Amino acid sequence: xxxVNEAEVAEIRLLLQACTGTGNGQVEREIxxxxxxxxxxxxxxxxxHRLVGIMGVERLPGGAxxxxxxxxxxxxxxQGLGTxxxxxxxxxxxxxxxxxxxxxxxxxxxxxxxxAIVSLGEKYPGVERLKWYRGRLPMP
Numbered sequence: 433x434x435x436v437n438e439a440e441v442a443e444i445r446l447l448l449q450a451c452t453g454t455g456n457g458q459v460e461r462e463i464x465x466x467x468x469x470x471x472x473x474x475x476x477x478x479x480x481h482r483l484v485g486i487m488g489v490e491r492l493p494g495g496a497x498x499x500x501x502x503x504x505x506x507x508x509x510x511q512g513l514g515t516x517x518x519x520x521x522x523x524x525x526x527x528x529x530x531x532x533x534x535x536x537x538x539x540x541x542x543x544x545x546x547x548a549i550v551s552l553g554e555k556y557p558g559v560e561r562l563k564w565y566r567g568r569l570p571m572p
Contacts (some may be wrong), residue, residue, distance in 0.1 A: 440483050444474065445469040448549045451503035462488075462501070472500070476522065477513050487517040489530075497525060499532040500565075516543050522566070530566040535559055 441463065448459045466472045466488060477485035485508065488501035504513045522530065533552070534542065538563070542549070547564035555561040 438548065440476065441482045444486060447483075447503040448501060450485075450503050450506070474501075475517065477504070477517050479508065485513045485517060487521060490519065491527070492531075495527050496529040496531055497527045499530055502532075514541060518545055518566070532560055532564040534564065536562065536564075 444463065445456075445459050448462055449455075452462070454456060466474050469490075471491045473489055475484045475487045475489070476486055477487075485504040486501060487499070490498045490500050493500055499518070502517065518530070530547075532542065532547065539549075542564045543563075543564070547566045550565070552561040552563050560567045
């Protein structure tokens with residue numbers, strides 16, 4: 433896993449669209465946020481010198497880190513790249529706490545990667561959102 437560079441923006445756009453399910457406007461805002469903020473970092477997974485996955489993190493006040501984006505090219509999925517990116521980040525991060533928010537579609541992946549779950553209920557009509565914690569669970 434390595435820091436991605438601006439020359440890879442076209443591939444990053446495609447991967448961000450895949451993990452956010454949003455259009456170009458939101459993707460461009462996310463890219464701009466990574467470029468403008470010292471609290472956000474985008475990492476990439478490479479195979480044969482080609483970007484095949486991204487992991488975007490945001491350092492939060494208090495020391496936790498939010499997993500903002502995680503995406504792997506469709507033809508590279510189910511080969512352990514997502515897990516490898518999370519594990520690699522955990523080894524280099526000074527924070528033991530990694531937080532992610534997802535929907536039900538990602539349950540299997542996050543369970544298998546060692547995250548614990550807290551339901552946020554329906555943040556959007558008919559869509560339950562889940563908050564995942566790897567590290568220390570927050571106290572109620």
